[in-house]
Amino acid sequence: MESYPLVKNFYEPEIRYLTPLEIETKPENKYCFFKKYNIKYIDFKNPSFLIKFLNERGEILPRRITGTSKKFQKKLKRAIKKCKHIGLLPYLTDGLR
Numbered sequence: 719m720e721s722y723p724l725v726k727n728f729y730e731p732e733i734r735y736l737t738p739l740e741i742e743t744k745p746e747n748k749y750c751f752f753k754k755y756n757i758k759y760i761d762f763k764n765p766s767f768l769i770k771f772l773n774e775r776g777e778i779l780p781r782r783i784t785g786t787s788k789k790f791q792k793k794l795k796r797a798i799k800k801c802k803h804i805g806l807l808p809y810l811t812d813g814l815r
Contacts, residue, residue, distance in 0.1 A: 762800040771786075
């Protein structure tokens with residue numbers, strides 16, 4: 719009798735990685751930009767500073783992404799809306815940065 723070689727199970731393929739997996743154990747802590755640099759007033763006439771807190775479509779980034787505190791997020795929102803109203807920032811765009 720001939721013995722057949724062992725056939726690998728096709729449902730469970732062998733997994734190989736070309737590069738080692740990068741596993742992040744602890745995410746970077748977020749901080750309030752305004753508290754760190756002791757900024758008390760957000761100037762609405764400075765669009766180059768306010769662009770940091772907008773995405774490429776011109777929308778205001780939320781607190782969970784930027785890390786700003788609730789107090790400064792409200793001030794930031796008000797400043798961005800004023801800046802858009804007087805025409806220094808566009809309301810809608812396809813690539814602000």
